[in-house]
Amino acid sequence: MSSQALNVAIVGATGAVGQEFLQVLDERQFPIAELKLLASARSAGKTTTFKGKTYTVEELTKDSFKNVDLALFSAGGSISKKFAPIAVESGAVVVDNSSAFRMADGIPLVVPEVNPEAVKEAGIKIGNPGVGIIANPNCSTIIMLMAVNPLHKVAGVKRMVVSTYQAASGAGAAAMAELEQQSREVLEGKPVTMDIFPFQYAFNLFSHNSDMKPNGYNQEELKMVHETHKIWNQVNGDQTAITTTCVRVPVMRAHAESINLEFEKSITEEEAIAALEGAAGVSLINDREANRFPTPLDASFKDDCYVGRVRRDISRSDNKGLDLFVCGDQIRKGAALNAVQIAELLV
Amino acid sequence: MSSQALNVAIVGATGAVGQEFLQVLDERQFPIAELKLLASARSAGKTTTFKGKTYTVEELTKDSFKNVDLALFSAGGSISKKFAPIAVESGAVVVDNSSAFRMADGIPLVVPEVNPEAVKEAGIKIGNPGVGIIANPNCSTIIMLMAVNPLHKVAGVKRMVVSTYQAASGAGAAAMAELEQQSREVLEGKPVTMDIFPFQYAFNLFSHNSDMKPNGYNQEELKMVHETHKIWNQVNGDQTAITTTCVRVPVMRAHAESINLEFEKSITEEEAIAALEGAAGVSLINDREANRFPTPLDASFKDDCYVGRVRRDISRSDNKGLDLFVCGDQIRKGAALNAVQIAELLV
Structure with a gap:
């Protein structure tokens, strides 16, 4: 899969970190095939521009992760606890910015400059359904x-x-x-x-x-x-x-x-x-x-x-x-x- | 001398700490006989009220300390270096808020709750001319x-x-x-x-x-x-x-x-x-x-x-x-x- 573009979902797309996800994905030219912006019902319907294209924020539901390869979560611990396992079941890899899974056994907690090997050691890769939450440490x-x-x-x-x-x-x-x-x-x-x-x-x-x-x-x-x-x-x-x-x-x-x-x-x-x-x-x-x-x-x-x-x-x-x-x-x-x-x- | 009121000079009377000296002396009912406010030529002539009485700030000179028992200095290290020894020669005890004398041998450096004994050990008392700088530590x-x-x-x-x-x-x-x-x-x-x-x-x-x-x-x-x-x-x-x-x-x-x-x-x-x-x-x-x-x-x-x-x-x-x-x-x-x-x- 290494050179293939991914279907990416952003959970918490309207928050400060969610918006920064988009900025960073753009700057770093992350290979995105399809982009899906997810948030609470309250934020659904809002629009955001990414690489010149307008995206409408969708309500996060258990069906949101179909065909998603990678989901970036930053919507708080309770949303992560509920929806990250659903995303993984659907076949996505989740990178979770909340504290929900950071100390959980088997979940790698990664600073790429420090311990990049932890991802591979946990057997996590795109297209390997069922194994797939990586935790982002505290700032x-x-x-x-x-x-x-x-x-x-x-x-x-x-x-x-x-x-x-x-x-x-x-x-x-x-x-x-x-x-x-x-x-x-x-x-x-x-x-x-x-x-x-x-x-x-x-x-x-x-x-x-x-x-x-x-x-x-x-x-x-x-x-x-x-x-x-x-x-x-x-x-x-x-x-x-x-x-x-x-x-x-x-x-x-x-x-x-x-x-x-x-x-x-x-x-x-x-x-x-x-x-x-x-x-x-x-x-x-x-x-x-x-x-x-x-x-x-x-x-x-x-x-x-x-x-x-x-x-x-x-x-x-x-x-x-x-x-x-x-x-x-x-x-x-x-x-x-x-x-x-x-x-x-x-x- | 213990119950006698003192002639007090404030050096740097117009500065933030000088003004606070007056506030604290008032609040604590420090026994003041005569009060003299000293500052640079630039500030001389300004007036300040203390206990309902108006005082005119005088220019600090080598003759400022006649009949002064206690001089509180907060006008920077170079002013202290020049004038604190003159004040002591004139018979005053100096409490100096600058860093000029803090580390000097024989000069007590005092936090009253911590080492009040250092003043007596240095032989410093009111009316004992020639021995008399006490340094106030860094904030x-x-x-x-x-x-x-x-x-x-x-x-x-x-x-x-x-x-x-x-x-x-x-x-x-x-x-x-x-x-x-x-x-x-x-x-x-x-x-x-x-x-x-x-x-x-x-x-x-x-x-x-x-x-x-x-x-x-x-x-x-x-x-x-x-x-x-x-x-x-x-x-x-x-x-x-x-x-x-x-x-x-x-x-x-x-x-x-x-x-x-x-x-x-x-x-x-x-x-x-x-x-x-x-x-x-x-x-x-x-x-x-x-x-x-x-x-x-x-x-x-x-x-x-x-x-x-x-x-x-x-x-x-x-x-x-x-x-x-x-x-x-x-x-x-x-x-x-x-x-x-x-x-x-x-x-």
């Missing part, structure tokens, strides 16, 4: 691993301490709109409208709004830990020790992460920079003289993750510690681009 | 230690990994105005005005703008490390290992910090929370069920530092690791309040 996990995996390959990451600076986009288009509206309201001296978050978001920040678990970590933080172990295939072996603190900051669409790394083996700054320079999907912005390092705006609307502040950890007397900072577009590499790159592994 | 150091010191006393901090989320106020009133102006411009779709920072600040964030050192840490980060060692009196002994990443976020006046702690001894979450509950100047906001933790807006215009996200570090198998999050008002506890509290140690 913070993807962006972190883009920066960390090249170093992990060189020296083995023993422990990570990560603090995130997460953009509004991770909570959806309505959260981005709320940040914008609240910012206007604050600047006009008006009371702020709080529909999405229970806190003022404009000119403020807060602990990530995902469910809090009994151990005091929220779900977003635990995703970064558990997904990393799965992607690095550490489920049954020695696991990298990871602690994460996830924070929502008033930035629109790119996440930043401050990452402290402890390695099994020594790694110098120069070796780290060389590894990052050679890594696909990574760009360095690491100019100490100009005090120029990655910002979320550098990464916004870009495919690459931007890494900087690469330095030997002065809290350690050996060469087994590094600090670094990464910024990545939450909607692109954190979601749509990574999913399309997974799909590219199949063609 | 990020103060806010960090407010959260960490109560735990350090219980279990001894062996290593800290800190990432900051720093407000505009740390770069002065002009930076706060630039954040506001840029936010308006972004919302109106206009190009942003960049006078203070070389990056867009609105809806963005960036590595702290202080000088970058050859080891890849910026000055702000190294202040947090070295000042902590001095405040904890670890200059000649075993030092707590500390690595810091300082980031400027689009928030107005309260800093936040994500702190990972490794302890010498075991400490449970319950013990940590008890220690924080009993700590002066600390308030807990640590409600897991409601997902309610400190935000910069909680801390803005408040004296206390707000601590939350207190949890056992899951990257460790023992009870020697904790993560937490702190927010503190950069202008109050990070600067003016801490300085006035130092002054209160003298009366």
Whole structure:
């Protein structure tokens, strides 16, 4: 099938990530035979243009996946749970952007630059009905691993301490709109409208709004830990020790992460920079003289993750510690681009 | 002298911290006999009201400190370097908010809740001419230690990994105005005005703008490390290992910090929370069920530092690791309040 164009369905076609799927599929000239846009009944009938042709969004039903080779899902976990197995039964491969299947046994969780082999190992290919969900990791996990995996390959990451600076986009288009509206309201001296978050978001920040678990970590933080172990295939072996603190900051669409790394083996700054320079999907912005390092705006609307502040950890007397900072577009590499790159592994 | 009112001079009286000095002195009913407001020639002649009385700002000169008992400086390092020794020669005690003397031998660096004894040990008291500069630590150091010191006393901090989320106020009133102006411009779709920072600040964030050192840490980060060692009196002994990443976020006046702690001894979450509950100047906001933790807006215009996200570090198998999050008002506890509290140690 490798050079053949595929029948592609987008589930959640009207959402922020769904729209970005179309953008990325277009940019990367993904080989599409027929395109089907699916969404809830509420969005059915809307139209979207793709490569100059107008498509009408159809209501997602159990019959939507006939003759579909590849379905890209980004419509929330409950939709994925219900419809991804139906799509697979119909013969499609599903790339799912929700958290529904990420930690499920037998479902590969893939960052193409990190563990592309997981797709083949799971026996997933186009036209092989019944085996076919691939999970797209959480955006913070993807962006972190883009920066960390090249170093992990060189020296083995023993422990990570990560603090995130997460953009509004991770909570959806309505959260981005709320940040914008609240910012206007604050600047006009008006009371702020709080529909999405229970806190003022404009000119403020807060602990990530995902469910809090009994151990005091929220779900977003635990995703970064558990997904990393799965992607690095550490489920049954020695696991990298990871602690994460996830924070929502008033930035629109790119996440930043401050990452402290402890390695099994020594790694110098120069070796780290060389590894990052050679890594696909990574760009360095690491100019100490100009005090120029990655910002979320550098990464916004870009495919690459931007890494900087690469330095030997002065809290350690050996060469087994590094600090670094990464910024990545939450909607692109954190979601749509990574999913399309997974799909590219199949063609 | 203990119950006697003092002749007080404010150096940098028209700045953001200078104005906050007046606010805090008023609120805390600091015993003032005569008040003198000093600033550059440019600001001389301006008037300010204090306790219902109007004061005219005078130009700072070498003769400004006659009969002054206490001088609170916040006019930048070069002004402090030049005029603080003159003030001391004239018989005043100086509490200096700049970084000019913080690391100097014999100059106490004080957070009153942490090391109040350092003032007496240095032989500094009102009416003891010739010995008399006390340094106010960096805002990020103060806010960090407010959260960490109560735990350090219980279990001894062996290593800290800190990432900051720093407000505009740390770069002065002009930076706060630039954040506001840029936010308006972004919302109106206009190009942003960049006078203070070389990056867009609105809806963005960036590595702290202080000088970058050859080891890849910026000055702000190294202040947090070295000042902590001095405040904890670890200059000649075993030092707590500390690595810091300082980031400027689009928030107005309260800093936040994500702190990972490794302890010498075991400490449970319950013990940590008890220690924080009993700590002066600390308030807990640590409600897991409601997902309610400190935000910069909680801390803005408040004296206390707000601590939350207190949890056992899951990257460790023992009870020697904790993560937490702190927010503190950069202008109050990070600067003016801490300085006035130092002054209160003298009366």
